[in-house]
Amino acid sequence: MTSQEYRDKAERLLATLPGQPMPSLDAVRLADVYARLALSAALDTANEHAEEARR
Helix, strand or coil, X not given: CCHHHHHHHHHHHHCCCCCCCCCCHHHXXXXXXXXXXXXXXXXXXXXHHHHHHHC
């Protein structure tokens, strides 16, 4: 998955449902995992571009 796809999943998990004042703790934890995966994917992509630029 791309960084943007992970970010989109995290945002959907954190969107509150009608009648709920806030997302569940499980949703917040899972969104945190997706946010970390998004960061990792972005860093991997940046490293790949840097390696290609050096060649």
